[in-house]
Amino acid sequence: MxxxxxxxxxxxxxxxxxxxxxxxxxxxxxxxxxxxxxxxxxxxxxxxxxxxxxxxxxxxxxxxxxxxxxxxxxxxxxxxxxxxxxSAQPLPETASRWVSIKEIPGGMIFYSAFYKTAISVLIEAFGYHSGLLMTVSRPLGGKIGPFGDKSIVFRAFPEMPLCIILWEGDEEVQANATILYDPSIVHMLESAIIIDLGVYLAGRLKKMAVF
Structure with a gap:
C-alpha cells in the first residue's frame, strides 16, 4: 500500500x-x-x-x-x-531526571488545556483499569516504569523518553495521572509540540483500550 x-x-x-x-x-x-x-x-x-x-x-x-x-x-x-x-540540532547535556509539563517553557500557561486533553483522558480510560494501560502500551514499545501504581515509559523517538504515571482510584480514592518528560525534549521539539505529544499519546492509548 x-x-x-x-x-x-x-x-x-x-x-x-x-x-x-x-x-x-x-x-x-x-x-x-x-x-x-x-x-x-x-x-x-x-x-x-x-x-x-x-x-x-x-x-x-x-x-x-x-x-x-x-x-x-x-x-x-x-x-x-x-x-x-x-528542529534537529546537537543536544546539550541535561540532568538525568523527569520533568512535568509545568517545567517545560510555556507549559504552565497551557496546563489547564493539557490536563483536559491529555491527563483527564488517561484518568477516564485507565484510572480504574490500570492493568489495561500496560496491555495497550506494548504495541507502542511501552515498558514498565518505577512510579505510582502503574507507570509506563515510552520512547516517542529513540532518544526521546516520556513516562505516563497512573494512580488507580477506587470507591474512596480518586484516580490520578501525569505525564513526565526527559528535560532534553526542550531541545528537540517546540514547546507547543511537546504538549501535543502528550495529547497524542493519551488519545492513541485511549483508542486502543478495549473494555
Whole structure:
C-alpha cells in the first residue's frame, strides 16, 4: 500500500508545508548526525522510528507513512514527526531526571488545556483499569516504569523518553495521572509540540483500550 498524498485544507496544512520546506532546505546529513534517523539519497526518504513503529518520510512527495503497511498517521502525529526533524540540532547535556509539563517553557500557561486533553483522558480510560494501560502500551514499545501504581515509559523517538504515571482510584480514592518528560525534549521539539505529544499519546492509548 503506497503513501497517500495529504489533501486536506485544514489549518495545520500551512504548518505542514512550512515544516517540509524547513527540512528540505537542510543537508540531510546534518539531520542524521544529530537525530536517530536514516536517509536514503536515491529515494530521498528519511526513516524515522515513532513510538516503536518505522515511518517513511518522502521528501519529494511530502508524504509520511508507516513502513509496514503504508498507514498514514493522523495530522497531529505528522506535525510531531516533522517538527522532530526540522528542529534537529546537537543536544546539550541535561540532568538525568523527569520533568512535568509545568517545567517545560510555556507549559504552565497551557496546563489547564493539557490536563483536559491529555491527563483527564488517561484518568477516564485507565484510572480504574490500570492493568489495561500496560496491555495497550506494548504495541507502542511501552515498558514498565518505577512510579505510582502503574507507570509506563515510552520512547516517542529513540532518544526521546516520556513516562505516563497512573494512580488507580477506587470507591474512596480518586484516580490520578501525569505525564513526565526527559528535560532534553526542550531541545528537540517546540514547546507547543511537546504538549501535543502528550495529547497524542493519551488519545492513541485511549483508542486502543478495549473494555
Amino acid at each position: 503506497g503513501c497517500e498524498r495529504m489533501e486536506d485544507k485544514s489549518s495545520y496544512h500551512i504548518v505542514y508545508d512550512k515544516l517540509w520546506q524547513d527540512i528540505k532546505k537542510r543537508d540531510p546529513l546534518e539531520i542524521t548526525k544529530v537525530r536517530a534517523v536514516s536517509y536514503d539519497n536515491d529515494s530521498r526518504q528519511f526513516g524515522v522510528i515513532f513510538f516503536d513503529e518505522a515511518y517513511i518520510l518522502d521528501c519529494d512527495q511530502k508524504t509520511i507513512c508507516r513502513k509496514a503497511d503504508g498507514h498514514v498517521p493522523d495530522a497531529m502525529a505528522k506535525i510531531i514527526i516533522l517538527n522532530y526533524l526540522a
